[in-house]
Amino acid sequence: MDRRLSKPERSRKVRRGESFPLDLREGFPLNDSRLEPRSRSRRRESALILCLKSKQVRRLTSAATRFTGRAGVRARAALKGTRSARPCLQWIVLFGFFVVAVQSQPIPKLTSVSPEWIQRGTTSVVTLEGENLSEVTGFIFSGEGGLTATNAPPPAYSANLESSRGGIVPGEDDERKLRVSVTVAPEAQLGARELRAVTATGVSEPVIVNVDFLSQITEREPNNDTNHAQLVELPVAINGVIRESAESDFFRFKAQKAQRLIFDVYAFRSGSPLDSSLALLDADGKELVRSEDVNGLDSLIDFTVPHDGEYFLQIRDFRYQGAKDFKYRIVAGELPCLDGIFPLGGQRGKxxxxxxxxxNLDALSKMKLKVEPTAPMGQQEIRARTAKGYSNPVLFDVGGLAEFTETEPNNALTNANAVTLPVVINGRINGEKDVDQFKFKVEKDQTFIFEVEASRFGSPLDAVLYLTDAKGKVIQQNDDTVGADARIEQRFSEAGEYVIRIRDLLERNGEDFAYRLVVRPPKPDFTVSFFPDTPRLYRDSYTVVGVEVQRQAGFDGAVEARLENVPAGVTAEPLLVPPDSTVSPMIVLHASEVAPLGRHLIKLAASGVIDGQRVNHEGRPEANGRAVREAFLTVLDKPPFTLEPVTLSARTEQDQSTAVEVAVRRFEGFLGEIQVTAEGFSSGKEPLTRNVELKPVTVRATDGRATLNLKAKLDSETGTRLILFKGEAKAEGQTVVQYSRAIPLTVDPFPFTLANSLPRLAITALPPDRKSAASEAEFSVKANRRGWFTDDIRLKVEGVPEGIVINSTNITRGASEAAYRIVASDKAPAGKEVSLTIIGSADVNGRSYQFRAPPLKVTINAPASENGSDQAAEKTASAK
Structure with a gap:
């Protein structure tokens, strides 16, 4: 058997450092140790050797001449080829390679992980997809620990090559995929975790991996009919995709008589577009049962095995659709399955x-739960556990109010359950035309919120709430304020007894129509989020973290926010968000020249005063607008350039401009172009450009400064906000982003604006001896005075042609409108459209302000003929 390469491959010339495809012929001995794939570290070493042998070594000459002492002697000796050259040369190249590589490595980005589920107590290989993954050196999992990960070796090649002199290794397909070996401890907590990739230059955004107790199987094609059904062993979790239209996936399994098997599909509930149709078939392919739309659009089969043997499981899309995102997960086996619990929550400390x-609950129908005083407030997942394993998770709420469970009958005013507010009422709409009623007493001017929590727990209840007086007169009713959950807020002008009533909109009922009705007074509060979740900060440089305060129930106090866990050498001044602020403020971070490099877990603490008491909250990090669990600051070595504001503060008015200047400082001979712009926030997270017009400026190698022109829009928000200069450049083939320290930008209101009462009008050019209203027109100019301005506004009209007469007028002190009258004579340019512009000016505090109203379009018509021949005669005369 011929083991040689083909002729084109034998004759190909390859440049150093180049990767190239190679066709491997059959016949290589698979047990030849020389053909083992090299490790990732070995490949990097080979790449470094190639770099040593290439012309890139010459670039280190100037760097070596800058070394001093023994290091400089050995460096220069290395480049001259003396006896000490080899170890010195390796040291220089390694040092230079490390510095350049670290500075030029791009930030890793993750977009997906596959598979998304891993089994507890096992080691699994998952594939991360994204960008810039070739230099990943570590991984971070959120949660209480129990998960670790390392780079997995590449898949085994059926055949391989080894070069005679080294430096030629198998190349990776691209930097968009990375195999990762994930080990999950046996005691690791079940549920979702965030997974991030780490390089020397940053931390990626997270993707979600889920820890399960079941064995995980990924569907393997072809499995599109019973003849090619994939064999699985129950219990198991099957993860698959319906990739094409009309595709079905089949799985084959063995079962024993009298087993009660559960087949639970998770697709719709996980955000997949798949509308599942699930079927069980016997060994002959005969359909035994089919399920659709049990849990939303997800299927569920509860099957008692009639006899020992083999069976088939088939899944497809109900509409016979398919695509790469039509993912599904089937939990299959003799497993416990929870349809629901009641009540849906409990009070903390009770x-x-x-x-x-x-x-399959093994007669487990009730369970007493102790909610610890330190249990986290809000929803969490709970599972039933039997000898057969864990059930599916259901949601359970931990609250802080007293709990009350309804008692039937309570369908009428006469038997309404009495409750004391505030309270959480647990109930079920369970019975034909069931209505639950609860009576309570309030004091005059008390305000309470009545909020149903049902659909958010997976309950099918579509609640309708009625608030009535003691005689049943409806005061207020509501349906679907939050999804299918109703909500009423009422201020009671009179003390006394009232009733709250709840039912299903469609008068459905059942044991699973459970709800929690939370009754509480409005409680002023706030939450805080911050972004990005992975800020990067160079030594001796700046970066920013945006902060957003969400105010609730009328809270109007100031909020203090501060970053915690920042390393020594990094400063982050605390931020005070004033009560009337609508702009997302920024925390500016600065790293000294000795700040420790690497990643650091950071948190944001926020505090405010509510009812005289200080309230503390932990800020929630966000990644691209999505809440995540953790945030990491990466400190990097000194950048190739920095920015320093020359303008220390800026001020302008609406519809006016101001110039700001920034200095650029370059390092290590960096001569690349730098694009400089300004960044900040408008209301909420809206960018600065929502209110300010600006164009980036390109700073070339010979320039040391950049001047930006900032123009506040006419409708710009007024007040003071922080802005920063942002510089972006290419260094070593990668994008480097730098920020300056912040400066205040103040936008003052323009004293007034003008608007015409009409956008256009038409008049007719007539000689003085022809009296007609057609030659006249009227319109007005209205002034919108801003703030304190009440003085006169002087008006003038621009663009008036010959033959048009328009009166002069002004808008007097305190007035808001001025009237204009236009008269056209026979000298006006008939048949044309002209634009008239009203210009208003006023003097305020020694400064002259001028505003141009939008142009008024005036159409000048020619006069109509007095007899049929007049116009023709005029044209003839004109021609002569």
Whole structure:
């Protein structure tokens, strides 16, 4: 058998450092140790050797001449080829390679992970997809630990090559995929974790991996009919994709008589567009049962095995559609399955007895739960556990108010349950035309919120709320304020007894129509988020973290925000968000020249005063507008350039411009172009450009400064905000972004604006002896005075042609409008359209302001003929 390369491959010439495809012929001995794939580290070493042998070594000459002492002697000796050259040369190249590589490495980005589920107590290989993944050196998992990860070796090649002199290794397909070996401890907590990739230059955004107790199987094509069904062993979790239209995936399994098997599909509930149709078939392919739309659009089969043997499981899209995002997950086996629990929550620090409904629960129908005083508030997942394993998760709410469970009958005013507010009422709409009613007493001028929590727990209840007086007269009703959950807020002008009533909109009912009705007074509060979740900061440089305050129930106090866990050498001044601020403020970070390099977990602490008490909240990090669990600051070595504001503060008015200047400082001979712009925020997270017009400026190698022109829009928000200069450049083939320290930009209101009452009008050019209203027209100019301005506004009209007469007028002190009258004579340019512009001016505090109203379009018509021949005669005369 011929083991040689083909002729084109034998004769090909390859440049150093070049990767190239190679066709491997059959016949290589697979047990030849020389053909083992090299490790990732070995490949990097080979690349470094190639770099040593290439012309790139010459670039280190100037760097070596800058070394001093023994290092300089050895460096220069290395480049001259003396006896000490080899170890010195390796040292120089390694040092230079490290510095350049670290500075030029791009930031890793993650877009997906596959598979998304991993089994507890095992080691699995997952594939990360994204960008810039070739230099990933570590991984971070959120949560309480129990998960670790390392770079996985590349898949085994069926054949390989080894070069005779080294330096030629198998090349990776691209930098968009990375194989990762994930080890999950046996005691690791079940549920979702965030996974991030780490390089020397930053931390990626997270992707979600889920820890499960079941064995995980990925569907393997072809499996599109019973003849090619994929064999699986129950219990198991099957992860697959319906990739094409009309595709079906088949799985084959063995089962024993009397087993109660659960097949639970997760697609719709996980955000997949798949509308599943799930079927069980016997060994002959005969359909035994089919399921659709049990949990939303997700299928669920509860099957008792009639006899020992093999069976088939088929899944497809109900509409026979398919695509790469039509993902599904099937939990299959003799497993416990929870249909629901009641009540849906409990009070922190108290015990609650929960009833369970489901299948394979081994007679477990009730369970007493103790909610610890330190249990986190809000929703969390709970599972039932039997000898067969864990059930599917259901949501359970931890609250801080007293709990009350409804007692039937309570369908009428006469038997309404009495409750004391504030309270959380647990109930079920369970019975034909069931209505639950609860009576309570309030004091005059008390305000309460009545909020149903049902659909957010997966309950099918579409609640309707009625607030009535003691006689049943409806005061207020509501449906679907938050999804399918109703909400009423009422201020009671009179003390007394009232009733709150709840039912299903369509009068449906059942054990699963559970709800929590939370009744509480409005509580002023706030939450805080910050972004990005992965800021990067160079030594001796600046960066920013944006902060957004969400105010609730009328909270109007100031909020203090500060970053915690920042390393020594990094400063982040605390931020005070004033009560009336609508702009997302920024925390400016600065790193000294000795700040420790690497990543650092950071948090944001926020505090405010509510009802005389200081309230503390932890800020929630966000990645691209999505809430995440953790945030990381990466400190990098000195950048190739920095920015320093020359203008220390800026001020302008609406519809006016101001110039700001920034100095550029370059390092290490960096001569690349730098694009400089300004950044900041408008209301909320709106960019600065929502209110300010600006164009980036390109700073060339010979320039040391940049001047930006900032023009506040006419409708710009007024007040003071922080802005920064942002510089962006290419260095070593990668994008480097730098920020300056912040400066204040103040936008003052323009004293007035003008607007015409009409956008256009028409008049007719007539001689003085022809009296007609057609030669006249009227319109007005209206002034919008801003703030304190009430003085006169002087007006003039620009663009008036010959033959048009328009009166002069002004808008007097305190007035808001001026009238104009236009008269056209026979000298006006008939048949044309002209633009008239009203210009207003006023003097304020020794400064003259001028505003141009939008142009008024005036159409000048020719006069109509007095008899049929007049116009023709005029044309003839004109021609002569």
């Amino acid at each position: 015990s609650v007895e929960v009833s369970l409904r489901g299948r």
